[in-house]
Amino acid sequence: MASLQNLVAPHSKHRVSYFYSEEVGNFHYGEYHPMKPHRLTLTTDLVLRYDLHKKLDMFEPRKATEEEMLQFHASDYIGFLKRVTPENADQFANVFQQFNLGGDSPIFEGMFDFCKYYTGASLEAARKLLSGGADIAINWSGGLHHAKKWEASGFCYVNDIVLAILQLLRYHPRVLYIDIDVHHGDGVQEAFYLTDRVMTVSFHKYGNDFFPGTGSSLEAGKGLGQYYSLNIPLKDGIDDPAYLNLFKTIIGETIEKFKPSAIVLQCGADSLGLDRLGVFNLSISAHGECVKFVKSFQLPLLLLGGGGYTIRNVSRCWTYETSIAVDVTLDNQIPEDSLYYNYFGPDHTLHPKISGRRDNLNTRQQLEKIKVKALEHLKNLIHAPSVQMQEIPPDIQGFLDAHQHQQADEMDDIHPDLQKHLRPRLSLLPQHGLSDCLDSGDELTFSESEDQCAKKPKKT
Numbered sequence: 001m002a003s004l005q006n007l008v009a010p011h012s013k014h015r016v017s018y019f020y021s022e023e024v025g026n027f028h029y030g031e032y033h034p035m036k037p038h039r040l041t042l043t044t045d046l047v048l049r050y051d052l053h054k055k056l057d058m059f060e061p062r063k064a065t066e067e068e069m070l071q072f073h074a075s076d077y078i079g080f081l082k083r084v085t086p087e088n089a090d091q092f093a094n095v096f097q098q099f100n101l102g103g104d105s106p107i108f109e110g111m112f113d114f115c116k117y118y119t120g121a122s123l124e125a126a127r128k129l130l131s132g133g134a135d136i137a138i139n140w141s142g143g144l145h146h147a148k149k150w151e152a153s154g155f156c157y158v159n160d161i162v163l164a165i166l167q168l169l170r171y172h173p174r175v176l177y178i179d180i181d182v183h184h185g186d187g188v189q190e191a192f193y194l195t196d197r198v199m200t201v202s203f204h205k206y207g208n209d210f211f212p213g214t215g216s217s218l219e220a221g222k223g224l225g226q227y228y229s230l231n232i233p234l235k236d237g238i239d240d241p242a243y244l245n246l247f248k249t250i251i252g253e254t255i256e257k258f259k260p261s262a263i264v265l266q267c268g269a270d271s272l273g274l275d276r277l278g279v280f281n282l283s284i285s286a287h288g289e290c291v292k293f294v295k296s297f298q299l300p301l302l303l304l305g306g307g308g309y310t311i312r313n314v315s316r317c318w319t320y321e322t323s324i325a326v327d328v329t330l331d332n333q334i335p336e337d338s339l340y341y342n343y344f345g346p347d348h349t350l351h352p353k354i355s356g357r358r359d360n361l362n363t364r365q366q367l368e369k370i371k372v373k374a375l376e377h378l379k380n381l382i383h384a385p386s387v388q389m390q391e392i393p394p395d396i397q398g399f400l401d402a403h404q405h406q407q408a409d410e411m412d413d414i415h416p417d418l419q420k421h422l423r424p425r426l427s428l429l430p431q432h433g434l435s436d437c438l439d440s441g442d443e444l445t446f447s448e449s450e451d452q453c454a455k456k457p458k459k460t
C-alpha cells in the first residue's frame, strides 16, 4: 500500500474548481440548532483572504432541480420537502414521522432552496470532473451523508453525495467514497450497498448509541456489493498518529485493490478535536493529511464538506484543505482583513492547538485488531470488478436494476433489512445543555480550554 503511493510522484499543479453560492451561508436551521450554514461564509471568506481564489477556478453553481433530486430520492419525499414551510408545517404534521422531519432535521425558512444550492454545487462539481475541466472539484456546502432515499436524517435532507456519485458512474467504472466525518456515512453506504461499482469506506465513532448507530465492521455490503462497504469503527479521542496510521494503511490498500477511477472524499470537520458534537481528537493538520494522501493518487477527486459544529475550526480546516488542493502553503496567521477576524481569537492562527484535550479510549491492541480486520476484508476484493460501460440510466433504481437485474428478487429482501437493521433512529443533537449555550444574536463558540460557552462578537 505504501508502495503504491511511492509510485505516484507528488503532483505540483492540479486544476482545481471551487463551487460556492453566496446564498448558501445565509440559511438558518434555528437559533438553538448546532448546524450553522454560516460556517460556509466564514470558509469562503478565509479562502479569499488567503488569495487562494487566484489558484483555482471559482464557480457559482446553479441550483439543483427536483428532477435531479429524484434520481435518488422518492418523489413523495421530495414533493413534501418542496411544499412544507414553517408557516404551513401544521398541515403536514401527520407525515413528519414518515419523513423523519423535526428535531434533528427541522423545517426552516428556505429549507428546500438550501437543499437546491448545496446539491446543485455537488452536481456541478461532479460534472466538472467528468468534463475534464478540473482534477479536483470542491463543494464545502455538500457532503450531507445521512439523507436517505425516503427521509431526512441528522441535519441532512437531500443526499448530494449519492447524486454526485451517480453522475460520476456515467463514465467512471468504479468510484471510491471515503468518509472522515466523526459520524458513519450511512446514507451513502445504504444507497450503494448492493453494488461493486461504488466502494464506501467510513472512519467514525461507533458505540454507546452514537449517531447514527450504524457502521459496525459487520456491515460489509450484500449481493454483488459484498465486501464493497468497509467500516472502521472507533472510540472516543482517537489521536493524529493512530488515525493517520489506520487511514493511510487502509485507504492505500483499498485503492490498490479496488482501483477506483474517481474518488469522492467527504471531509466532515466534526472529527476535529473540540468539535461541539464530535468526540475525536484530530488536529486540522492531520485532517488535512488525509486529503493530501488521497490527492497523491492523482485520480479525479471530489472534495465535499459534511459535519462540523465548532465553526471557526470548520472554516480553518476547509480553508487549509483548499490550500492543499492548490499546493499553496498558508501563513499560520489569519489574514487581518478577514471579515470574521474576531472569530479566530485569541491566537488568530490557522492551526490552533485543538487536539490532545480528550482521552484516547482506543487501545493500541484494539487499533491493531481493527487494521488487521480491515486488511482481511480487503483481501476479499480479489480483483477490481470490470464493467461493460454502457449508457447508464440516470437514476439510482435504473442504475441498480441495470447493474443487478439478476438480483431483483434479492433487492426486495434486502431493502427492509437495510431499513430495520441499519437504521436505528437516534438523535445527532446533544441531549443536554445546548440551549444554555446558544443565543440567536451572537456567534457562539466553546472556549478552547474547556467546554464552556463563550460569546465572540462579530467584527462586522
Ligand SMILES: [Zn+2]
Pocket: 181, 182, 183, 268, 270, 306, 307, 308
Ligand atoms: Zn458528522
